[in-house]
Structure formats: C-alpha cells, structure tokens
Amino acid sequence: MRRLIAATLVNTFGNGVYAAVGALYLTRAAGLSVGHVGIGLTIAGLIGLVASTPLGVVADRLGPNRAYVGFLVLQAITMSALTQVRSFLPYVVVAGVTAIADSGQRGAKGALIAGLSPADQRVRTRAILRVTTNIGMGAGMAVAGVVLAVDRREVYIIALLANAATYLVTAALVRFGMPEVEKVPSATGPSGLTALKDRPFLAFVALDGVLSMHKSMANVAIPLWVATATDAPRWLISMLLVINSVAVVLLQIRIARGTETLPGAARAGRRAGLLLAVACAVLALSDVTSEAVTIGLLIAAALAHVLGEMLQSAGGWGISFELAPPGAQGQYQGAYAMGSQVGDLMAPLILTTIAVSWGWPGWLLTAMIFLLAGTLLPAAVRRHPHWTTETEQLPGLKLSGAAAQ
Numbered sequence: 001m002r003r004l005i006a007a008t009l010v011n012t013f014g015n016g017v018y019a020a021v022g023a024l025y026l027t028r029a030a031g032l033s034v035g036h037v038g039i040g041l042t043i044a045g046l047i048g049l050v051a052s053t054p055l056g057v058v059a060d061r062l063g064p065n066r067a068y069v070g071f072l073v074l075q076a077i078t079m080s081a082l083t084q085v086r087s088f089l090p091y092v093v094v095a096g097v098t099a100i101a102d103s104g105q106r107g108a109k110g111a112l113i114a115g116l117s118p119a120d121q122r123v124r125t126r127a128i129l130r131v132t133t134n135i136g137m138g139a140g141m142a143v144a145g146v147v148l149a150v151d152r153r154e155v156y157i158i159a160l161l162a163n164a165a166t167y168l169v170t171a172a173l174v175r176f177g178m179p180e181v182e183k184v185p186s187a188t189g190p191s192g193l194t195a196l197k198d199r200p201f202l203a204f205v206a207l208d209g210v211l212s213m214h215k216s217m218a219n220v221a222i223p224l225w226v227a228t229a230t231d232a233p234r235w236l237i238s239m240l241l242v243i244n245s246v247a248v249v250l251l252q253i254r255i256a257r258g259t260e261t262l263p264g265a266a267r268a269g270r271r272a273g274l275l276l277a278v279a280c281a282v283l284a285l286s287d288v289t290s291e292a293v294t295i296g297l298l299i300a301a302a303l304a305h306v307l308g309e310m311l312q313s314a315g316g317w318g319i320s321f322e323l324a325p326p327g328a329q330g331q332y333q334g335a336y337a338m339g340s341q342v343g344d345l346m347a348p349l350i351l352t353t354i355a356v357s358w359g360w361p362g363w364l365l366t367a368m369i370f371l372l373a374g375t376l377l378p379a380a381v382r383r384h385p386h387w388t389t390e391t392e393q394l395p396g397l398k399l400s401g402a403a404a405q
Helices: 002-029 034-062 062-080 088-116 121-152 151-177 197-210 214-228 235-254 263-287 291-322 329-358 360-382 388-393
Strands: none
Touching: 002 034, 002 062, 002 151, 034 062, 034 088, 034 214, 034 329, 034 388, 062 088, 062 151, 062 214, 062 329, 088 121, 088 197, 088 291, 088 329, 088 388, 121 151, 121 388, 197 263, 197 291, 197 329, 214 235, 214 291, 214 329, 235 291, 235 329, 263 291, 263 360, 291 329, 291 360
8 A cells, every 4th residue: 555655756756747737738838829728638538438437347357557547648648749739639539538538547446445445445445545646746746836837848748758767666566565465356246337337326426426516616716716706816716725625635534434324424424515515604794895804705715615525536436435345446446437427518617607607696506516416415325235234224234345236
C-alpha cells in the first residue's frame, strides 16, 4: 500500500502540472482555438464514458496490475504525442485515446485497491489516496507556476514530457515490488455485462453522478458566482479553493470512517446531498447581501460544500466496492466511474446556465437537485440483492463482495 501511495503521489504531481498548463499549451503553443479545445474535451469525455465499463472488464481479465501498468504507459505515449499536435483533428485523436487510457486506469486502480486491501480497509485506502492526490496535485500546480510565468512553447513542452515521465515512473512502481492481484478468467468470472445489467447499481451510479457535480460547482460555478454576482473581492476565490484542498487533506480519512458498510455508505450519500443543498441555499442568500456578510456566507457555503464532497466520495467508494460480485471489481469500478464522467459532462452547462445565470432562484433549484439525489440514493442501494434484512438491522456489519454472494 505504501508503494501505491508513492505511485499516486508521483502520478498526481504530473497531473497537477498538466492541469495548470494544459489549456494554455493547447491555445497558445499548439495554436488551437478555445472552441476546438472545448469540442475535443467533450468528444473525449463521451469516448471515456462509453469505454469505462468494458475496460474494467479488461482489468478483471488481464489482472489489475498488468492492466493498470498498460494504461499508464498508454497515457505516457499520448501525453508525449500531445507535444506534436498542431491542428484540431490530431488533437481529437490524441484526446480520445487519452480518455480511453484514463478510463481504463480508473477501473484497474479500483480493482487493484480491492485486491490489495482487506474488505474493511478499502474505503480507508481510497481516502488516503485522495489525500495523497490533493497533495500531489497541489505540488504540481505550484511548480507549474514557473511554466506559466515563462510562457514559452519549449517550456510548455518540457512540462508535458515531464508529465509523461511521471506516468512511466508510476507504472514502474506498480509493476515492480507490488503483489500481483489474480486475474479472473472469462470462463470462471461474471459476464462482462454484469454491471450494465445491475439496475439498482446503475441507479446508484446515476444518482452519485448527480452528486459528483460538486466538482464543477467548486471549480467553475462558485468562482464565476463570486466574480460576477457578488461584491466579494476576487482574492476570495483562491481562498475558497484553498479551504477545499486543506479540508480534504485534514478530514477525508476521518469522514470516511463507517462508509465501508453498505448502510454507512448509503447514509453518507444522503448526508452529502443535504450538505450540498445547504451550500447552494447559502450561495442563494449571498445574492442579496453585501460586503462582510457576503464573505461570511461564501466561506460557510464552501465549508458545507467540502463536507458534502467528502461524504459523497466516501459513500460512493463504499457502495461501489460492496456491491461488486467476486471477480467483477474491475468492471464495477469502471461502471462506477461512469457516474462521475456523466457529472463532469453535465455540470458545467447545468451549473452555469441555472445556478450562476438565474441567480438565487437558480441556486435554490440546484439545491433541490442535490437534495433529491441524496434522498433517493439509499433507496436505490436498498433495492440491491446484496442489501439484506440483516444488513439493515446491523449497521456495523461489513460485507465484502464474496460475503455478499
């Protein structure tokens, strides 16, 4: 597990560098228009969505270690290829293959965590890795500041190649010295369509995807709201993002406690919806306040938001691990990732069109969306065959996929 944490730190450091410089490289150095970048990202997102579950099956059949390493190497290749992009069509091809590799590594990494961790430690492991991700991303973004300050094509290319190198280092850390999780032959494992036939699980994935819109809420909607609809100072945007990152580092592991059980994870999803709705309602209030009151409300909204975000993540991890039958962790983790991918596609349009553009009525409508999704999520989980009368009566009972079978 220490090796997996180290691999995650290296990988997310490179991702942090690219997150900060990628858009500027494509528009300033590669010569693409903002519109072309947006279209390319949308196409790539759709490709990744469609490929997510089948690639999870690949992870089950090849073994999570081997699949994870393969997808990381593919990401290194596509990141290197991005340095040669000069026009829209090559960019779409590279972005599409990158989306396939990214979807594949998500499912493979989830199956690897499930295979390496005891059943009652999987969510804790996910929480530790999320903290590690925040640290790595933050460090990478800080280093990227140098690249942005220089603002020259050759420096952007060095940053992209450095990110490609981090994928290879991550692959080496996974490949050498880490226990091998057994592959599941098709003759003995569940059908490759098991997850897509699991209606209660797909209902959970859809509701979790709605809750996952909190990511765009933090990165897009709230900054736009602060800048365009309130009299709060612009520097508050940075402060709110820092509050989010620090809270995740300090609290994610603690908040994840208890979500390794189905009842605990379902309750976390319901509470996440409530807290995200509270954050939206507080943002609605900031539409009619001014000065110090507005700043206080925005900070309160950020705190409610990040608590909901951490509960949503922890609850989703617990449910996705516990509902997967033996031999199908890869495909179930791939299907689980679809919810977040759909949320990423929907959120910018919904949140900017409804919440930011409509003002306080839009934020209240968004609050109702989050509240409804959180309220319905436990009901979807309770419909699953893995949820039994004993599960509901004994909220401390820990189920693994095998035990549930």
